[in-house]
Amino acid sequence: MKNRAEAVIIGGGISGCSIAYNLAKKGMKDIVVLEKNYICSGSTGRCGAGVRMQWGTEMNCKIAKKSIEFYENANEILQYERDVEFKQKGYLLVADTDHEVDQFKKNIEVQHSCGIPSTMLSLEEAREIVPYLNTDILKGAAFCGRDGFLNPFHTTDAFYRAAKRLGVEFYTFTEATGIRTEKGRVTGVETNKGYISTNIVVNAANAYGKSICDMVGLDVPIYSERHQILVTEPVEPMQDPMVMSFGLNFYIQQSPEGSFIMGRGDDKEPKDLRVTSSWQFLEEMAKTIDMVLPPVSKLRVIRQWAGLYNMTPDKQPIYDEAENAKGFYLALGFSGHGFMFGPITGIAMSEMILKEEPTIDVSMLNLNRFKTGKLLMEPSVV
Amino acid sequence: MDENTIICRCSDVTLKEIRDLISQGYLTFDEIKRITRAGMGPCQGKTCGHLIMREIANATGQNIKDIKFQTNRPPVVGVKLGLIAEEGRNEE
Numbered sequence: 001m002k003n004r005a006e007a008v009i010i011g012g013g014i015s016g017c018s019i020a021y022n023l024a025k026k027g028m029k030d031i032v033v034l035e036k037n038y039i040c041s042g043s044t045g046r047c048g049a050g051v052r053m054q055w056g057t058e059m060n061c062k063i064a065k066k067s068i069e070f071y072e073n074a075n076e077i078l079q080y081e082r083d084v085e086f087k088q089k090g091y092l093l094v095a096d097t098d099h100e101v102d103q104f105k106k107n108i109e110v111q112h113s114c115g116i117p118s119t120m121l122s123l124e125e126a127r128e129i130v131p132y133l134n135t136d137i138l139k140g141a142a143f144c145g146r147d148g149f150l151n152p153f154h155t156t157d158a159f160y161r162a163a164k165r166l167g168v169e170f171y172t173f174t175e176a177t178g179i180r181t182e183k184g185r186v187t188g189v190e191t192n193k194g195y196i197s198t199n200i201v202v203n204a205a206n207a208y209g210k211s212i213c214d215m216v217g218l219d220v221p222i223y224s225e226r227h228q229i230l231v232t233e234p235v236e237p238m239q240d241p242m243v244m245s246f247g248l249n250f251y252i253q254q255s256p257e258g259s260f261i262m263g264r265g266d267d268k269e270p271k272d273l274r275v276t277s278s279w280q281f282l283e284e285m286a287k288t289i290d291m292v293l294p295p296v297s298k299l300r301v302i303r304q305w306a307g308l309y310n311m312t313p314d315k316q317p318i319y320d321e322a323e324n325a326k327g328f329y330l331a332l333g334f335s336g337h338g339f340m341f342g343p344i345t346g347i348a349m350s351e352m353i354l355k356e357e358p359t360i361d362v363s364m365l366n367l368n369r370f371k372t373g374k375l376l377m378e379p380s381v382v
Numbered sequence: 383m384d385e386n387t388i389i390c391r392c393s394d395v396t397l398k399e400i401r402d403l404i405s406q407g408y409l410t411f412d413e414i415k416r417i418t419r420a421g422m423g424p425c426q427g428k429t430c431g432h433l434i435m436r437e438i439a440n441a442t443g444q445n446i447k448d449i450k451f452q453t454n455r456p457p458v459v460g461v462k463l464g465l466i467a468e469e470g471r472n473e474e
Contacts, residue, residue: 082417282456286467301460304456305421
């Protein structure tokens with residue numbers, strides 16, 4: 001293991017791999033990524049595999065749009081020998097209240113101002129896209145055809161392999177245990193396998209990021225909570241888009257290999273790091289799908305699992321450098337959409353670290369916003 | 383053994399694919415699963431699990447009892463979502 005690095009990135013998920021790749025591509029040498037388990041073992045590898053541009057805040061819309069434009073060409077850009085399996089068959093958002101229909105309209109105004117090709121749909125139009133959708137319980141729908149499915153494992157692997165080819169060193173099963181600072185500057189990272197001196201540390205640990213912030217005495221208002229998912233046996237293609245509802249609390253998509261992946265949130269979920277499975281989730285999920293998409297309930301569930309969302313008060317990520325520890329950067333708090341924001345996380349953080357002109361101005365995603373209370377809340381999260 | 387032998391029958395993964403990944407440094411069952419989908423199908427690794435763990439053990443010189451399998455998750459066998467929904471409603 002190296003004892004000196006230009007930058008140490010903590011976290012081997014989509015964010016860490018993308019930041020490492022972008023820094024290396026811009027010419028930085030001696031980059032180390034620390035991953036306490038294996039690559040893609042945390043939130044990225046447990047996520048719902050959906051990517052969408054249909055967000056409610058301008059910032060989330062801009063980041064998502066740029067990220068999806070990257071993903072459209074990810075195989076070529078990252079020279080990936082496999083396939084990131086980007087299937088753009090859209091996200092069909094459905095509302096069961098007039099209030100949510102109004103929210104969709106507001107969101108679409110924001111989306112259109114960012115150049116996102118989303119549209120309101122009548123319930124008849126929604127049924128043309130998903131014929132077995134039970135519209136009796138619905139009031140309206142919104143659709144964007146460039147949203148879709150993306151394989152989280154292959155996408156992270158693509159960034160990982162591209163970064164490795166550029167000389168980035170990945171230390172898996174290696175845990176950051178402490179961060180040293182001197183006169184308000186980062187000087188190194190302690191790990192369970194030795195010490196690495198460095199002046200740049202990036203906290204890309206997302207769900208486990210709060211304890212990394214604690215290492216430099218930085219208090220960030222983030223917490224992690226479990227979100228559960230299940231998957232069915234694979235069947236022939238029968239549903240093109242992701243179907244998602246914030247009010248009815250579910251998302252469901254058929255993956256390219258044929259299985260259905262579906263999940264929901266639970267507002268009574270405790271704020272901790274558990275990733276166990278509960279029977280309550282299985283039952284609630286089954287009841288929801290049986291009601292909204294009846295034919296899908298004929299399929300067998302073969303596995304349920306869980307991953308962690310790392311929540312911020314406004315459900316938008318944090319991209320910043322700590323004031324009390326210069327050289328300590330944060331890219332976390334993704335609130336359930338870190339995978340789809342991966343490309344921009346890498347670009348924005350590498351530009352911040354190298355003090356380059358930003359591709360997208362993400363300065364409002366600073367830490368200070370939680371102190372001033374000037375928060376723009378993202379309304380559309382399951 | 384013929385390297386085109388199917389190791390994971392749910393996701394059609396061959397012995398060659400498994401050995402190639404191991405030689406590229408993917409040394410845990412979970413990593414191989416994430417790339418190939420081996421163990422993600424209806425049998426949930428009941429067939430391929432041991433075969434892949436044995437390949438990892440042989441390649442790395444570890445004892446197979448020290449190789450970790452994926453987390454066992456519910457349900458033990460596939461269950462129709464509609465049946466779960468029906469039972470759930472009956473209890474209410």
